Structure formats: structure tokens, C-alpha cells
Amino acid sequence: MKKASRLSVKILPLLPALLLPLSGHSVTAVAADAVAVELRGSQILGPAQQDLGEADWLARLNNWKRDTQGQYPAWLQAMQSWRNTQRASMGYDDAQYRRPELRWTQRDFVQTQAMVEDRYLYDPATQRYTVPRFLDDLRQRYGGIDSVLLWPVYPNIGIDDRNQWDMLRDLPGGVNGVRALIREFHAQGVKVFFPTMPWDTGTRDAGSSMHAATTALMAEVGADGINGDTMDGLPLEYRQAADASGQALSLEPELNFKDDRMLAYNQQSWGYWGSSLVPMVSKWKWLEPRHMVHVCDRWATDRSTLLQDAFFNGSGIQSWENVWGWWNQITPRDGEALRRIATIYRAFPEHMVSVAWQPHVQTLHYGVYASAFPLSDSTLWTIINRTDWQISEPVLRLPHQPGQRYFDLWQGRELQPRIVDGDAELEVTLEAHGYGAILRLRAGASMASLPATLQVLAQQARKPLAAYAATWQPLPQQMVAIAPTRAARSAPAGMVEIPAGLFSFKVHGIEIEGENKPGLDVQYPWEAVARRHHLHSLAINRFYMDVHPVTNAQFQTFMRASGYRPADAHNFLRHWVDGAPRAGDAQRPVVWVALEDARAYLRWAGKRLPHEWEWQYAAQGSDGRLYPWGNRWDSRMVQAPEQGRSLTAPAPVGQHAQGASPFGVQDLVGSVWQWTSEFADQHTRAAVLRGGSYYQPQNSYWYFPQAYRLDQHGKYLLMAPSRDRAGTIGFRGVQDAGD
Template sequence: MLLWPVYPNIGVDNRNQWDMVRDLPGGVAGVRQLIQDFHARGVKVFFPTMPWDTGSRDVGTTMHQATAALMAEIGADGVNGDTMDGLPLAYRTASDATGHPVALEPELAFKDDGMLAYNQQSWGYWTTPLVPLVSKWKWMEPRHMVHVCDRWATDRTNILQDAFFNGVGIESWENVWGWWNQFTARDGEVMRRIATIYRAFPDHLVSAGWVPHVPTLHYGVYASEFPLQGSTLWTIINRTDWDVNERIMRVAHQPGQRYFDLWNGKEIKPLIREGYAELSMPMEAHGYGAVLRVDRDAHVANLDATLKRLALQAARPLQSYSSEWKPLPQTMTPVEATPPATSQPEGMVRIPGAVFDFQVHGIEIEGENKPGLDVQYPWESVARRGHVHSLAIKPFYIDKHPVTNAQFKAFVGATAYRPKDAHNFLKHWIDGSPKAGDENRPVTWVSLEDARAYLRWAGKRLPNEWEWQYAAQGGDGRLYPWGNTWDAAMVPAPAKGRELPAPEPVGQHPQGASPFGVEDMIGHVWQWTNEFADEHTRAAILRGGSYYQPQDSYWYFPQAYKLNEHGKYLLMAPSKDRSGGIGFRGVKDALPL
């Protein structure tokens, strides 16, 4: 299990990759317990390391030392080297020095063959031609575990076949940073049957005598041989669009040897002639096969039970399982209307009702424009990156500026509010109060739940995203609140260092106001708007971008200064969701004039 708590949220403030792990629910103790729970179920746990994370908070030591120390502290089993073409020897040395050595698994192919000596695993981003490729790393070291990877594939037939041919694994990756790429029913069933074979015959799969591309008797059918003393395993794939069943392979035969069609869970009675056995078995189009040969007097542990289990799985053909992939539907958490204001609320700006041309797109770094990416508004049939919709907006009032520390302090004082999950809550305050001089700065380190609690107390609510955009843009589709040309003087000076300075006080850039007079809409602090969820994942839409701009990497949370762009911020728990770069403002519904 590879848990990825860092990207794509990292960069929303200056927390580094190790901070993001420590901010998981329950902190280090909670993560350690989670890993122990996985271990109790026979599952190893990996975390990533990001060599590109050089613009966030300085950890004060080397990356390899910080990573090794954290993995030892939480009891993790391995490290995935994000974007790395082999983890350097320094990671192996640092991990071993902790007394808690972990497995190393880079994302990309090794830049140096010698790295195979201390990188125990790797990912395989392979092309999938008709003739399956052979893993160089497994060929050189049969114990090396490759996970074949294609994170965006909605049909995983090719990577499953390539993995099975090589006797390696796949990176299943159903949750691609909030985009749910669920296995189809057919691919899931294939994975289950492959896993049954792998777990029954693990020693064969690391055989030093592995021979890929042994001959078969059919075009488009390919086989690998994994010999051990007393028995031999063949994994077979059918790349063609048709079923095959006769004379799949012809292998050397010795008297007394028996053959088992593992994929279908039954013994094969081969045709024996001239010292060879001709093996026939059914293989579906784009299907799989596996054969075990057992020598005379050799014993294979639990063979009868394994065959019985595989026969039960094979009773239903793969072609009867659906190969249809569907994106998960999302729902938007409703934003409840407030009692309408009967007069102009202090510190708020009236926004008139209108029919608004809402056009916005998500700026996620990856994912192209696949269905299910970004979010699904109530009027849409599926989540997608680009959104266009005309909708009637009722009049409302919106805070002229983001909520400040002083305003939030008044709420805490009046209600004694303290969230159940208080980790990182008002992290920038001292002894329950903002620092002297920070009273008029936007409040940050508040979760979506904290913001809603404040707004309920204030008789307000969060803006729907289209309300936020209309208040910032007006009706002419401009790119920025002040017009269509970027002007750095209209926003706070960006912070580009590794520390996170406090945001500017509100109201310092009145010249950058929207057509309605709303200020600090972009380039100040990110602002909470709508929440979306599917069966597995929650996310919030952030608007306005931030003054904090970590440097030196493309992979940090991207900015969204343009009014036709939004950021999608994955949610897990208030402890992790709170950020020094995210604030909010309130809305109150209004009566028509």
C-alpha cells in the first residue's frame, strides 16, 4: 500500500513533505497505528519522497536523512522515489543507519544499472506492443519487483498481461490524487486470479532460471518459464482478439511428469510424443493461462487446495465480466441560504441579482480532461475540467475583505469554539490570540468546518463558487477584478522564500477591487468555497490564488489568479486541511430591491 499524503496539495503553504505526513490524522502516533493495522493484515506500507520539494520549509538536514528518520519513526516498510530515476545510495545508507531499513522503489528507470543493487523495487512505465516487453531489471535480478504502471489507463488489460508475462506486479492506483480510476469488473477479476497464482507459487516467480519468450504454437500467444527443482511454472498471455484452446505449447517431457492448467484449476492430459508434451487449454481472447509441471515424486504444497480455489474462480469466464469503465458521480455539499439581510450589513458589499455566464476550468497539473476529473456541478452529468453554465444569481451581500484574525477572535471569545480535531487550528496565534499587529490580517489555519462554524455564528455562509466569481468578475468576463491585464501592483507582493510570512493586512489594494467594490479577491489568500465528494474522495474548490509562491518546482499546488480558473484542494481531515495559505469570506442573502 503506497500512501501519498503530499502531492498535489503541497505548496498551498510552506509545509514540506515530512510535515504533510506528520499532519495526517492522529499525527505520528496515528500514522504508526495505521501502519500496524495494515501489518496485521499482511500488507506493507510505503510513502513517497519528493526530490523536487526544495521550495517549502527547510527541514534542516538532507532529504535522505529526513526521509529515513521519518520512515523509522512511523514504522513504514518502503519509500517510493517520486520522479526519481533510481534512489541514490545515500537513501540506502541513511535508511540502514536508522536500524529500520526500508525497501526503495524509484518511479522511473534507473539511470545507472548499479542502482539495482540497492533499489529493491521499481515502477515500469512500459509501452505495450503485441510482443510483450521483458523487464531488464528482473532479467538482471529475478528477485527485483517491478510494478507495471499506467495511472490513466481505464482498461488495464495490457499492463496486467505484461505484468503476468514477466512475473511481476502492477501499480493498481485506483485513486489518482482524487480522480477515482476504479478497476473494471473484468480487470478486477483478472487481478484476483493472478494474485491467487502468485501467492501460491511465489518461489517460482523469483527463479534464477527465468526464461521469457519460450515458444508457443499460436500467433499472439506468449509465455514465460519459471523453473524450480521439481516443478516449472509457465505464465501465458493471449494478445489476440480470438479464443484459442488447442496445442498452446510444446514442452520437453520426462516420464512421470504431470501438468496442471492452473488458470482453470484442473489437470491436463497432454499429448506425449517424441519426448515432448503438447499442452491444450482454453484461453479467452486477451486472456491468460498458467501451467504447472510437477516432476515424478515431487511435492507441491497445497496444490489440491490451490486448484480447487482456481477452479471456482474460473467457473465464470472473464468475458462475462463487464469491461465498461464509468467515472464516479460527485455531489456538491449544499450551501444553506441565510435569513435575508433587512439592511446593509457592516463590512459587506451588495451584489445585485443577474443571469451570470459562469465559465471556469480546473488547473490540476495532471489528468488531461478525463471524465471524473475536477468537479461535477449539480447541473452537470459528470465531473470534468472545463465548466460553462448560465445561471440566475439572486442578490446577496459578500464580505468586502477576507475574515480577519480580529473577527475570528471575537467568534472564539463569544462561543469558546474549539474543534474536536484541533491540530493546526489557528497555528499562527499565540496563547489563543493573534500576534500583536496581526489583528487585521486574514485569518488562516482554519478548516472548512471552522470557517462554517464562524459563519453560522455571524449569520452568514460561504459563497458558492459562482457567487464568488460573479462578485470578483462582474458581468463582462474579465480575467482579473480590475480588468484583463495583469498588474502586480493590484495584489500583495508574493512571498517566494521557504518560510511563510503572515499575509498582508486586508484593504491595502483598493485599486484592485472588483467592479462591485469587493477587495482582496486574488493574490492574497486562497478562499474556501464549495465542497464536493464522491464515494471515496472529498475536495474543496479554492478561489483567488495566494501570495505564497514556493519556487524551484512545477509540482507545487498551482496558482489560480485568473477569474476563470480554480484550484481543487483534496480534503482528508481538519488537521491536514488547515493551511497557512487559506482563508475565507462570508456571504449573506439579500432581499430584492
């Protein structure tokens, strides 16, 4: 409480004058000897990168002419002057970076964002979190992580009225289960973040402010940090609420700070960085070297430039691979580079936050760039090679004092410099688009851990990065088989015949992000790779389909007859009271049933779920119509949408018979989402939902999108029944037909 109060005195009265805008192409801040400091968002241009007034195409053409070496002294002077002016203008106070309980943020070098649905993190078969498996995989592939951002919300949020905090509480085991999950990560030295979504204002009202609800839940589960999704800096209220909760929380916004003063109490951030031949400098790390930026590009399948930019700046890395269920695995080459970078970071953490950091120290080669991280008894240089060729020559020339020792950290060996006119020339091998690191110890200095570190690095360097595969491949998916039913010779009660026919199955996924990347959406058995857009001709066998979605009354009959009780009962039929539907709800579609619950009912009834193409054929017929009733949306054919923050019940079935499909199937669109096919890859399970629902949460682009058109489907990530059940997902059955 006292620390939060003292911080507010320092920050709140500051005038906004002199704060620089953070968007746009260029801001000239301070000049020294005609060299300007120019910003590109959260980055600063390096020497000789400044806009010379030529057209963009000519600037790219002339890039090779720019003399970064000659501009360096004046550029560094301008940078230092700009930093002093900027820190003074915002009344900078570093108190948050001196807090002992948050010093770990300065060693949080590798963070990954992990979907809670990832099958390496949670095993639905055993209903257990599998933290050792998750972490062992990352250690094996790229050396492991220092923190994890667990993601339990988007893209499923908005399927019903559960808010962002409800989604976390619905994880397997509830709050106690999450608390135990975090303890498992802590036992292996990994800190845990959860996100907060400022845009989540259309689901259930939590009854308190967003910062209060978030920090209270983080304290309850024992988390270490908050990631501000879409936030350009977490406001001071989050820092104050976190400190008031008694939980020491790191604040980490996704986007660039909208106000430079936020640097004082957001100890970490993400960096969506632009890149160029001459690497740019992190604005936030230059202003505060202890600030940890995690450089991120979730969609990049080649991360080599991202890794180089981070290593040049001594910045952290966001190793995000499961991107909303699209698996973007780090290639073996990039994974091995990350392992070696992280090994150096973790062995020399104090160097990486040196207040005397100097980016763009002079090197001896075009296309080779270096940063120096000095401490009192040693200096570490990180080096990147932007060229397409290997360099095996002297790279740095440094002032030399007798007794100084030099080490090639990247290769794990001591260097014997060539002394020329009092300078040490240091020769290292830099692979094409590769990395290097040099450590200099002053005379008489020693590091007890250095021999063991060199041994590890030498072992890693035995195989060059070029020997590792650099080609990215999408992860193959499999469609979960649906067993056929006993064949019926005529339509069972409540079902309608769907005749055999040749069907042009044309559908696309409506995921908000991902463009048309291979591996996105789903992969049908006839496709070589998952993709968003699908078209295939199918011969459909005759079958029978339920005229309406399964109702509460029908599901109650099943419960009484079978004695069915799910192993994971959280949220199961949560809209019922004392084991029965509410009065008046008997003929409404049953909801709050997981895929497993629906399958259990259908087995009991002698039915099965429809394949997605069967559902679409029954809804569309053979003429490719966009809606069951035709090609124009008609709101009279469906239930009136619910757009409030509290979920109401779906309408009883059969009230919109005029909206039936050509085969007489009703309540296909705008009633409840309906379970169909399931898909799985090595990391993610997902179900295709069809028909959309009546619930439309407002105020945000990021809620689970509707798919009312018959050529659209939703992809719903699966984790565990407790989490998968929703107030807007129901189902209907089909039965195979005999001769």
C-alpha cells in the same frame, strides 16, 4: 551499519564505463548469431522485434510477419550473453537481495498507491482510520494487495510552506496516529511505503539532507519502504541512511534507473512500460530475477495489456486507482484477471523469482506468448493471448518424462497431455486477450498446498473473464449543499450588495495532471460528469458579500462569544500566540482555519460560504474580465508575493482598494485562498479554492498551482481539519438578500 559499509565498498569504486544509456529508442548491446539485444528504456525487445530498418508505419504493417519462434534460440543466447556481460561490467553484488529482513520484497506482487484523503481509508465523520474497510474493498474487487504506498503530499503541497515531512506529521493523530495506522496494515499482512520528493526544495528547510530526513521519519513511524517520486533510482545515500536508522527499508524509485548499478540496492521499482503485440521483457528482472517491478499506468482505464505484460514477465502490478482525487477504478474484468494473477503469484512465489526464468518460450500459436519459471522439481509457465479470438487447442509442446504431471492453473484442474514423439502436448483454453498458466511437476514431486490452490483457482474460473464488465465509468460527484441564511433587507456592516443578474459562469480547474479526462476536477449539479472545463449560464439572486476576508480580530470575537473549540484542534490558528493574534495581526486575514471552522464562524455570524459561482460573479461582474480590476495583470493591485522557504503573514485587508471588483469587493486575488464550494464522490472530498495566494514556493513545477485569473479555480483535497488547515487559506461570508 556493517551491511551498508560493505555495500559501499562494492559499489562506489566502480567505473561508469560499459553502462548502457536507458533512454531513446534502441541500443544494440550484444549480438549472437546476428540477433541483437535491443532496449526500450527499462524493457528489452523480444525475438523478431528488432528494428529491421523499415519506416514505423511499415513496421506496424509487417508486424504479423515476424517469426518469434524461429528467432527464439538465437535471441535467448544473445540475452544470456548480454546479461553476463552487463552484470560483470557493473560489478554486480546481490547482497541486498539475500537480506532475510527484506525477502518480503520478492513477494510484494500487488501494490496500490492510496491517497490519504481516500474516504475508504479515513472516515472524517468518526475521525478514524478505516484500514479494514479499505482492504476489504480491494479484496472483494481484485483479491487484495501486498503493499500500499500511502500518499500524503502532492497535489496539496505548496499551498503553504509545510514540507513533505510536515505533511505526513500533520495526518490525523500525528506520528502516533501514523504508527498505529501502519500497525493496522501490518496486522493484515500488508507492507507500507511512503514517498520522498526530491523536488521539494522550495518549502520549509528541514535542516538536514533529504535522505536523512526521510529515512529518519520512516524509522519513526515504522514504515517498510520509500517510493522515490520522479526519481530515476534512489541514490546509495538512501540505502546507507536507511540501514543506519535501524529500519529495514525497501527502496523503490518511480522511474527507470539512470545508472544500472542502482539495481543492487533498489530492490523494487515501477515500470512505465511501452507495449506491442510481442511482449517486451523487463530489463531489471532479467538482470536480477528477484527484483520486483510494479507495472504501472495510472491513467489507463483499460488495464488488460498492462496486466498481460506483467503476467508474462512474472512482474508485480501497481493497482493505483485514486489518482490525485480522480477515481480510476479497475474494471470488473481487469479486477478479476488481477485476482487470478495474484492467486497464482502468491501460491507459487519462488517460481516467480526463479533465476532460470526464460521469457518467450515457444508456443504453438501466433499471438500467444509464454514464459517459463523453472525450479528443481517443477516449472510454471505464464501464458498470454494477444489475439482477438479464443484458443481451445494445444498451446505448449514440452519434452516429457514418464511420471511427470501437468496442471492447468488458470482453470484449476489437472491436465492429461497427449504424448507425441516423446513430447507432451498441453491443451488449454485461452480467452481472447486472456491468460493461462501451466504447472509441471517432475516424477515423484508433490506440493502439499497444490490441491487447495487448485480448488481456489477452479472456483475463480467458473465464470470466464468475458462475462465481467469491461467498460470504465467515471465516478459521479455531488456538490455539498449550502443552506441559505436569514435574508437581509440591506447591506450588513462590512458587506456590499451584489445585484441580481444573469451570469455566464466560465471556469476551469488548474490541476497539474489529468488532461481532460472525464471525472477530473468537479461536477456541478447541472453537469452529467465531472470535467476540467465548465460553462453555464446562471440567474444569480441578489446577495451581500463581505468586502474583505474575515480577519483575525473578527475570528477572535467569534471565539470569545461562542466558546468554539474544534474537535480536531491540530494546526487550528497555529499562527496565534496564547489564544490570540500576534501584535499587529488583528486586521490580517485569518488563516489556519479548516472548512469546518469557517462554517462554524459563519453560522454564528448569520452568514454562509459563497457558492463558487457567487464568488466569481462578485469578483468578475458580467463582462467576463480576467481579474477584478480588468483584463491585464497588475502587480500593484495585490500584495507582493512571498517566494522564500518560510511563510510570512498575509497583508492586512483593505490595502489594495484599487484592485476591487466592479461591485466593490476587495482582496479577492493574491491575498489568501478562499474557501467556497465542497464536492464529494464515493472516495474523495475536495473544496474549490478561489483567488490564489501571495505565497509562491519556488524550484518546482509540482507545487499547488496558483489561480489568480477569475476563470480558474484550484481543487484542494480534503481529509481532516488537522491536515486541511493551511497558512494561506482564509474565507469570506455572504448573506442572502430579501425583497
